[in-house]
Amino acid sequence: MSAPNATVNDALSSRSDRRRLLVRAAFGLLALFIVSALVGVLAHVAEWKGTAAFFSVTMWISFPLYVLSAALSIDTGNRGWSGRLFSMGTFLFVAAFVAFAIFLVIADAFYVNKAAVLKVAASPYIAHALQLSIVTSVISTAISMIFAIPMGYALSRYPFPGRLLADTIVDIPIVFPPLVAGMTLLVFFTQTSVGRWIENDLGLAFVFQPRGIVLCQFVVAASFAIRSAKTAFDEVDRRLENVALTLGCTEWRSFLRVSLPLARGGVVAGAILAWARAFGIFGPLMIFVGSFRGKTEVLSTSIFLEQSVGNLEVALALALVLILVAFVALVTVRLVGGGALVKL
Amino acid sequence: MIRTEALNYAVGSFRLRDASLDVADGEYFVLLGPPGSGKSVFLECLCGLNRVQAGRILIDGTEMTDWPPRRRNIGYVPQDYALFPHLSVEQNIAFGLRERGLEAKRVTERINAAAATLGIGHLLRRAIPGLSGGERQRVALARALAIEPRVLLLDEPVSALDESTRERVCGELRALQRRLGITIVHVSHNLEEAFSVADRGGIMNDGRFQQIGPLQDLLRRPANEFVARFMRCENILHGQTIGPGPGGTVRVTVQGQEFLAVTQRRGDIVFIVRPENVRLTRTMPSPDGPPAAVLGMQLVRAVDRGAYVRVALDGTVPLLAHVSPHDYAQLGSPTSGPLVATVASDAVHVL
Numbered sequence: 169m170s171a172p173n174a175t176v177n178d179a180l181s182s183r184s185d186r187r188r189l190l191v192r193a194a195f196g197l198l199a200l201f202i203v204s205a206l207v208g209v210l211a212h213v214a215e216w217k218g219t220a221a222f223f224s225v226t227m228w229i230s231f232p233l234y235v236l237s238a239a240l241s242i243d244t245g246n247r248g249w250s251g252r253l254f255s256m257g258t259f260l261f262v263a264a265f266v267a268f269a270i271f272l273v274i275a276d277a278f279y280v281n282k283a284a285v286l287k288v289a290a291s292p293y294i295a296h297a298l299q300l301s302i303v304t305s306v307i308s309t310a311i312s313m314i315f316a317i318p319m320g321y322a323l324s325r326y327p328f329p330g331r332l333l334a335d336t337i338v339d340i341p342i343v344f345p346p347l348v349a350g351m352t353l354l355v356f357f358t359q360t361s362v363g364r365w366i367e368n369d370l371g372l373a374f375v376f377q378p379r380g381i382v383l384c385q386f387v388v389a390a391s392f393a394i395r396s397a398k399t400a401f402d403e404v405d406r407r408l409e410n411v412a413l414t415l416g417c418t419e420w421r422s423f424l425r426v427s428l429p430l431a432r433g434g435v436v437a438g439a440i441l442a443w444a445r446a447f448g449i450f451g452p453l454m455i456f457v458g459s460f461r462g463k464t465e466v467l468s469t470s471i472f473l474e475q476s477v478g479n480l481e482v483a484l485a486l487a488l489v490l491i492l493v494a495f496v497a498l499v500t501v502r503l504v505g506g507g508a509l510v511k512l
Numbered sequence: 513m514i515r516t517e518a519l520n521y522a523v524g525s526f527r528l529r530d531a532s533l534d535v536a537d538g539e540y541f542v543l544l545g546p547p548g549s550g551k552s553v554f555l556e557c558l559c560g561l562n563r564v565q566a567g568r569i570l571i572d573g574t575e576m577t578d579w580p581p582r583r584r585n586i587g588y589v590p591q592d593y594a595l596f597p598h599l600s601v602e603q604n605i606a607f608g609l610r611e612r613g614l615e616a617k618r619v620t621e622r623i624n625a626a627a628a629t630l631g632i633g634h635l636l637r638r639a640i641p642g643l644s645g646g647e648r649q650r651v652a653l654a655r656a657l658a659i660e661p662r663v664l665l666l667d668e669p670v671s672a673l674d675e676s677t678r679e680r681v682c683g684e685l686r687a688l689q690r691r692l693g694i695t696i697v698h699v700s701h702n703l704e705e706a707f708s709v710a711d712r713g714g715i716m717n718d719g720r721f722q723q724i725g726p727l728q729d730l731l732r733r734p735a736n737e738f739v740a741r742f743m744r745c746e747n748i749l750h751g752q753t754i755g756p757g758p759g760g761t762v763r764v765t766v767q768g769q770e771f772l773a774v775t776q777r778r779g780d781i782v783f784i785v786r787p788e789n790v791r792l793t794r795t796m797p798s799p800d801g802p803p804a805a806v807l808g809m810q811l812v813r814a815v816d817r818g819a820y821v822r823v824a825l826d827g828t829v830p831l832l833a834h835v836s837p838h839d840y841a842q843l844g845s846p847t848s849g850p851l852v853a854t855v856a857s858d859a860v861h862v863l
Contacts, residue, residue: 407594413581414559414588415608415659425607429598 190241197234201227205270209277213285227274235263273491276484284481288489293461294470298489300378301467305446308385312393312442317435320397321427325406335398341391349387350452353380378464380457385446392441400434401427440501447494467493513537514558514663514695519567521557528553528719531567535663535697535712540689542710542727543699544742550719551699552591555665558697559588571662582611587656587664592672593648595640601651602636608659626654629688645673646681653688663695670705682708703744715739732786733861740784740863746832747785753778759803761857769828771805772857782863789859790833792823793852794843804856807831811851814840825853 208223239259244251288294322328323335341349357363357375366372374380404427412422428435450468453459459469467490475483514535521528528550535541545551556562558569560581569577576584596604605626609619627633630650635643643651649669656664669685670678686709689696700706706713707727714724715738722742723735734740740748751766753775761772764781773783791797796806809825821840823833831853843851 405594407590407592408596410556410559410561410581411588411590411594411655412596412607413561414584414586415655416582416585416611418580418582421611426596430596 187241187243190237194234194238194241197230197237201230201234204230205274209274212278213280213282215282224278231267235260235267239263273488276487279481280485280488281481284479284485287482288485293465294467294486296462297465297467297470298493300381300465301447301490302493304378304381304466305385305443308382308389308446309393309439309443311382311386312390312446313435313439315390316393316397316438316442317428319394320399320431320435320438321401321423323394323398324401338391338394338398341388342395345451346388346449347451347455350384350455353384353387353452353456375456376458376460376464378457381453381464381466384452384456385449388449388452389442389445392445393435393438396438396441397431397435400431400438403434404430436501440498443497444494447497448490513539513572514697515568515570516558517568517570519554519557519564519569521553521562521564523553523562526550526553526719528557528564531557531716531719531721533714533721533724535695537695538689538693539712540686540696540698540710542706542713543697543716544703544706544713544730545701545716546742547701549716551701551716552667553719554716555588555667555697555699558663558665559586560584585659585661587659587661589649589652589656589664589666589669591668593652595643595648595651595655597640599640600636601632601638601640601643604640604651605636605654605658607655612659622658622660626658629657629692630654646677649673649681657692657694661694663697666696666698668699668701671700671702678705679708685709715742717742734784734863736863737782745784745786747787747790748782749785749829750780750782752780757803757857759857761803764860766829769805769807771855771860772803773860773862774857775862777862784861784863785831785855785859786861787822787832787834788820789855790825790831790835791854791856792825792833792835792839792843793854796852797854802856802858804854807853807855809851809853811848825851827853831855 204223204226208220208227211219211223239256242255242259244255247254319338323331323338354375355363357367367375372379374383408426408430409422412426413419417425448468450466450472453464453466453469454472457464459465459473465473467486471483471486471490474480474486514533516531516533519528519531526548531550531554543551543554553562557564560576560579560583564577567577568575571584571586596607599607602623605623606619609622614622623636624633627636630653632647632650632654635647635651640648640651649672653664653669666685670681673681682705685696685698689709698706698709711726712724713727713730715722715730717738723730723739730739731743731745734743734745737748749766749771751764751771753773754763754765754770757763757772761774762778764771764773764783771783771785773781775781775783792809797804807827807829809827809831812824812826812830814824815822816837819837820834821837823835823840825831825833833853
């Protein structure tokens with residue numbers, strides 16, 4: 169009795185051992201790839217040619233090996249060759265997309281030189297632009313959320329007359345080119361009496377002002393937050409709100425204690441989308457607020473300006489800063505906000 | 513006590529029509545009806561979640577027709593329990609207490625009391641996902657009871673449980689109601705469940721109460737054909753009275769087959785014979801006892817249900833009989849040849 173059992177157990181453990189080995193190998197190769205990419209880029213910028221060449225070679229070797237081991241490490245149970253082919257097929261699309269994105273960034277990084285990096289690091293204007301980018305995008309995201317949470321709830325819950333129209337209008341800024349937002353804002357504040365009244369008589373100037381950056385970002389980004397919040401509230405079971413009412417809540421309390429906490433994932437996801445959009449746009453800013461050094465210049469507009477005057481190295485160095493900030497922000501939110509990004 | 517007077521409420525194509533109901537203090541009332549008949553809508557009107565268009569709702573003599581749900585102090589357990597998935601068991605039970613601004617010590621006392629009543633003290637720290645159906649049901653009950661409600665409304669409280677758990681939980685619900693002396697309205701579409709918890713019930717169809725009364729009345733004296741069918745009386749017969757019979761009865765003919773009934777009605781009538789009131793023998797019964805109709809029958813199919821044998825019979829009029837296993841054995845097996853079905857006049861209920 170014990171002998172066949174032992175064989176079965178051995179077979180089982182050798183199979184799972186093989187898988188564990190592949191998983192470890194994949195993680196190791198991925199780590200090697202990331203380290204060699206980072207060191208390679210740094211070495212390139214520091215102009216240590218030999219080191220850069222060495223690490224770019226290890227980078228090029230480690231990535232395909234990672235893809236192979238990761239694809240083989242996927243457990244396909246007893247689904248045989250067709251199951252293996254299927255899982256590898258789908259995984260290869262993931263690998264191809266991720267590789268494309270990473271190599272684009274690395275290509276940028278290899279184009280950047282020491283002079284550009286030093287220029288970026290030393291420029292007070294660029295430090296100001298980065299700071300302004302972060303501050304304005306955070307403010308416009310906050311304003312977007314102030315609108316998105318009640319709007320998402322109203323659009324989700326109340327079948328008011330004109331809801332379809334309102335729902336469609338919410339989506340329009342997602343579809344039209346951001347540049348158009350800048351044009352329409354400029355026309356509104358300079359060519360209409362209401363706009364001119366706000367701009368001149370009320371003393372609330374937006375055109376060519378940092379305040380205008382926030383307004384532009386809000387116009388192009390709020391839709392993402394609203395759409396996402398509405399979807400999140402759609403998924404909250406109304407019966408939970410009903411029970412909260414019978415347990416003694418007012419509508420306000422039931423919203424704060426039940427609906428909002430349950431919609432949190434989608435609401436946070438909407439905030440991330442809105443922030444990402446607000447942080448990255450430059451088209452409407454160029455038209456509505458311009459890009460004045462030390463006043464209305466943000467990271468995205470300085471990239472555009474640097475490349476338009478031929479400073480491609482500087483523009484790419486700035487782009488790397490932009491990517492780094494975005495990446496850090498997304499990872500932070502993923503760590504803090506739990507499953508929020510899954511909903512994106 | 514709960515009193516509703518001619519409640520009317522319309523939503524979409526559904527209408528609740530003139531729903532009037534009285535439930536006494538400390539009564540366990542069961543609200544029966546097929547799916548979509550308006551039972552849940554009626555409960556939601558009681559809770560104040562639906563605003564009625566006409567009629568009045570009084571609880572303990574206080575009119576609260578237009579009160580918001582939070583003022584009514586009604587314990588409500590909706591279908592599938594609607595527990596707050598982002599809160600722990602303890603926080604779920606505490607939900608209504610926190611809303612009342614009770615001091616922390618009182619909240620803890622009440623949580624512990626509710627948890628002890630339902631035997632879920634060991635679950636307090638658990639999260640909602642991962643609880644079994646029975647555990648969820650107890651938590652939902654504890655949450656509703658913690659606010660010390662005037663009445664408890666349960667919408668299909670055991671439908672989500674498996675068959676064996678359901679019967680035990682029904683017994684527990686009944687015991688809980690007795691112990692706390694609380695008024696319960698329990699919505700169900702299941703007859704066995706209704707009989708195991710309640711004494712009195714109402715049957716609803718298409719937004720209207722069809723009949724309200726003791727369950728035994730609904731079973732033996734249904735008000736109309738719908739109630740008879742819902743209570744699974746399968747012998748529903750259409751006939752005409754043809755004159756007086758023996759012992760003050762009336763002769764009724766159904767497709768040429770005569771029955772004896774006690775009724776004032778004349779002409780076309782609908783009557784029921786409960787399957788358990790059809791007696792089956794091999795030979796003609798003795799003529800003493802109440803006047804009875806005697807029918808010659810052939811057995812079509814017999815299904816042993818354990819407590820009784822369900823026998824489908826064919827004759828001039830097809831009938832269904834439930835006979836005890838003992839009586840069935842007396843008929844002799846295998847069963848073939850002619851059988852005699854006896855339907856006493858007091859087993860005939862005219863609708």
